[in-house]
Amino acid sequence: xxxxxxxxxxxxxxxxxxxxxxxxxxxxxxxxxxxxxxxxxxxxxxxxxxxxxxxxxxxxxxxxxxxxxxxxxxxxxxxxxxxxxxxxxxxxxxxxxxxxxxxxxxxxxxxxxxxxxxxxxxxxxxxxxxxxxxxxxxxxxxxxxxxxxxxxxxxxxxxxxxxxxxxxxxxxxxxxxxxxxxxxxxxxxxxxxxxxxxxxxxxxxxxxxxxxxxxxxxxxxxxxxxxxxxxxxxxxxxxxxxxxxxxxxxxxxxxxxxxxxxxxxxxxxxxxxxxxxxxxxxxxxxxxxxxxxxxxxxxxxxxxxxxxxxxxxxxxxxxxxxxxxxxxxxxxxxxxxxxxxxxxxxxxxxxxxxxxxxxxxxxxxxxxxxxxxxxxxxxxxxxxxxxxxxxxxxxxxxxxxxxxxxxxxxxxxxxxxxxxxxxxxxxxxxxxxxxxxxxxxxxxxxxxxxxxxxxxxxxxxxxxxxxxxxxxxxxxxxxxxxxxxxxxxxxxxxxxxxxxxxxxxxxxxxxxx
Amino acid sequence: xxxxxxxxxxxxxxxxxxxxxxxxxxxxxxxxxxxxxxxxxxxxxxxxxxxxxxxxxxxxxxxxxxxxxxxxxxxxxxxxxxxxxxxxxxxxxxxxxxxxxxxxxxxxxxxxxxxxxxxxxxxxxxxxxxxxxxxxxxxxxxxxxxxxxxxxxxxxxxxxxxxxxxxxxxxxxxxxxx
Numbered sequence: 001x002x003x004x005x006x007x008x009x010x011x012x013x014x015x016x017x018x019x020x021x022x023x024x025x026x027x028x029x030x031x032x033x034x035x036x037x038x039x040x041x042x043x044x045x046x047x048x049x050x051x052x053x054x055x056x057x058x059x060x061x062x063x064x065x066x067x068x069x070x071x072x073x074x075x076x077x078x079x080x081x082x083x084x085x086x087x088x089x090x091x092x093x094x095x096x097x098x099x100x101x102x103x104x105x106x107x108x109x110x111x112x113x114x115x116x117x118x119x120x121x122x123x124x125x126x127x128x129x130x131x132x133x134x135x136x137x138x139x140x141x142x143x144x145x146x147x148x149x150x151x152x153x154x155x156x157x158x159x160x161x162x163x164x165x166x167x168x169x170x171x172x173x174x175x176x177x178x179x180x181x182x183x184x185x186x187x188x189x190x191x192x193x194x195x196x197x198x199x200x201x202x203x204x205x206x207x208x209x210x211x212x213x214x215x216x217x218x219x220x221x222x223x224x225x226x227x228x229x230x231x232x233x234x235x236x237x238x239x240x241x242x243x244x245x246x247x248x249x250x251x252x253x254x255x256x257x258x259x260x261x262x263x264x265x266x267x268x269x270x271x272x273x274x275x276x277x278x279x280x281x282x283x284x285x286x287x288x289x290x291x292x293x294x295x296x297x298x299x300x301x302x303x304x305x306x307x308x309x310x311x312x313x314x315x316x317x318x319x320x321x322x323x324x325x326x327x328x329x330x331x332x333x334x335x336x337x338x339x340x341x342x343x344x345x346x347x348x349x350x351x352x353x354x355x356x357x358x359x360x361x362x363x364x365x366x367x368x369x370x371x372x373x374x375x376x377x378x379x380x381x382x383x384x385x386x387x388x389x390x391x392x393x394x395x396x397x398x399x400x401x402x403x404x405x406x407x408x409x410x411x412x413x414x415x416x417x418x419x420x421x422x423x424x425x426x427x428x429x430x431x432x433x434x435x436x437x438x439x440x441x442x443x444x445x446x447x448x449x450x451x452x453x454x455x456x457x458x459x460x461x462x463x464x465x466x467x468x469x470x471x472x473x474x475x476x477x478x479x480x481x482x483x484x485x486x487x488x489x490x491x492x493x494x495x496x497x498x499x500x501x502x503x504x505x506x507x508x509x510x511x512x513x
Numbered sequence: 514x515x516x517x518x519x520x521x522x523x524x525x526x527x528x529x530x531x532x533x534x535x536x537x538x539x540x541x542x543x544x545x546x547x548x549x550x551x552x553x554x555x556x557x558x559x560x561x562x563x564x565x566x567x568x569x570x571x572x573x574x575x576x577x578x579x580x581x582x583x584x585x586x587x588x589x590x591x592x593x594x595x596x597x598x599x600x601x602x603x604x605x606x607x608x609x610x611x612x613x614x615x616x617x618x619x620x621x622x623x624x625x626x627x628x629x630x631x632x633x634x635x636x637x638x639x640x641x642x643x644x645x646x647x648x649x650x651x652x653x654x655x656x657x658x659x660x661x662x663x664x665x666x667x668x669x670x671x672x673x674x675x676x677x678x679x680x681x682x683x684x685x686x687x688x689x690x691x
Contacts, residue, residue, distance in 0.1 A: 043671035
């Protein structure tokens with residue numbers, strides 16, 4: 001027999017002592033119908049929208065539709081034991097989830113219950129699931145970077161702390177891989193991570209958790225899981241639950257990163273609930289407020305100023321800004337970004353990373369389409385060194401795309417055009433990166449420095465990546481001072497530049513690649 | 514699909530305003546109770562909802578059956594309900610009519626559940642305090658249910674005042690678990 005912590009005699013004593021014996025007045029109703037997790041209740045005249053309703057068997061529901069003669073509610077969890085005629089009652093509360101650092105390293109469901117078999121989560125606080133995002137006065141512009149460790153993203157579509165950057169692409173284009181790599185790279189960056197899995201296979205979630213554990217990322221990560229077999233209500237609520245857990249850090253002057261994988265499935269779950277509640281369907285059968293479910297969620301990802309944090313913590317934390325960075329994921333069908341949900345989320349977020357099947361199949365991984373991927377606010381947050389060196393990549397790739405159509409006439413082209421084509425090809429190759437192998441800022445700077453200054457122009461395309469790897473090893477062993485200097489200042493001084501030039505020349509002379 | 518109460522509402526308000534005009538509230542209440550009892554009989558319900566039986570036959574049987582209890586308007590109501598194929602909602606119409614009547618007369622129905630048979634004084638005192646709380650005249654139905662162990666549970670509309678030992682025990686259990 002297991003004993004839980006709530007059974008300590010002192011605790012029981014105090015709880016019994018504090019328990020006030022008074023009559024309880026409440027409103028109750030009768031279940032009229034139960035259909036696929038949606039119940040209609042007669043009565044409950046005082047119920048509020050979004051209020052929790054208690055059903056028999058310690059089951060709770062969420063009142064969503066308040067109509068003239070009935071209340072439509074969605075059951076959270078199992079609903080098989082609820083039948084017509086059951087009595088339910090108002091609780092006067094709205095849904096809350098546990099929050100706090102105790103959740104780190106844990107896998108929980110959409111209501112914050114642990115599902116990883118590591119025992120109860122001993123959080124001290126709970127917080128509301130649905131909250132209003134901070135207003136304009138409480139905000140501060142994005143100015144600190146989130147290092148994803150991916151060359152293609154950090155140099156071309158930089159992400160700042162407090163930004164919402166969409167990852168969009170067809171199935172099997174490496175969307176989750178980009179997000180997981182970003183989480184793995186947050187080690188030692190003072191960033192708490194939350195990964196919200198919505199409507200995914202339990203085996204996929206399990207693999208993600210295992211990969212995070214293997215890479216030591218579970219030390220600062222919480223996984224919120226609403227798998228494909230969980231009810232639509234839980235899949236709909238999981239992102240809000242994850243967001244509340246992330247806001248805990250934001251409001252206390254810390255930085256957090258949240259990945260919603262993926263919001264398409266959340267919209268589908270919400271569509272199911274809405275249709276069962278008999279709300280009128282609109283475009284693609286989504287209800288009228290499908291934009292709002294995503295906008296109110298993503299608006300909560302923000303950077304808040306010192307005054308907000310100080311006010312929130314009642315003066316305990318001073319002079320610190322907090323942030324919640326969101327990486328929502330959207331899955332498109334056959335590259336169709338003009339479908340309803342993708343256009344909505346594109347318009348809500350501060351930029352998007354486009355992943356393409358064609359590039360993925362051609363071996364360009366991460367399969368980022370540099371032409372249509374943008375970051376609207378991240379430029380202000382980019383580290384100085386990457387900002388200085390990264391500009392060339394975008395330009396080279398843009399010129400390459402323009403000229404790519406002529407590539408087949410290679411022999412007839414003039415020298416300048418051919419050179420540009422080759423440079424573009426080299427940069428495309430250079431932007432490839434293996435999974436679970438994020439790069440440090442200094443290594444990224446070394447790579448970009450070498451490429452910008454033409455040291456890679458005479459390297460055969462297929463050897464570019466091995467050149468890069470060997471160069472990183474060489475500089476780290478023989479010119480450690482440069483690496484340390486870049487890591488410390490996150491900028492490239494003239495002195496560093498000279499040393500780096502010498503290092504690369506030495507390396508090329510050694511012919512070690 | 515509309516809710517039954519949504520369908521029943523226009524009937525009950527219509528009957529109520531007619532009854533009020535002609536000052537026959539109590540009479541109509543009885544007619545509706547009678548109709549609800551007759552139609553809610555299992556065999557009767559099967560008969561009136563059988564599509565193979567023509568409307569005239571249903572009408573004849575129902576009017577014959579309730580004959581003396583029905584006024585001229587009552588017979589018209591039966592005909593109207595048969596024509597609109599709404600015989601099945603008579604019980605709801607009757608219930609809503611009673612609610613409208615209660616509101617009009619400033620009374621409200623209350624179920625008082627006790628653990629053991631209460632004395633008349635106890636019930637009277639409780640009704641007095643309830644009348645003060647709800648500012649309406651209370652029509653009380655007293656029930657005894659040993660399951661609640663002690664105390665009382667009061668149902669007024671969809672408001673429940675739980676002052677039973679059972680309710681307190683279960684909220685203590687919830688408090689200990691939380």
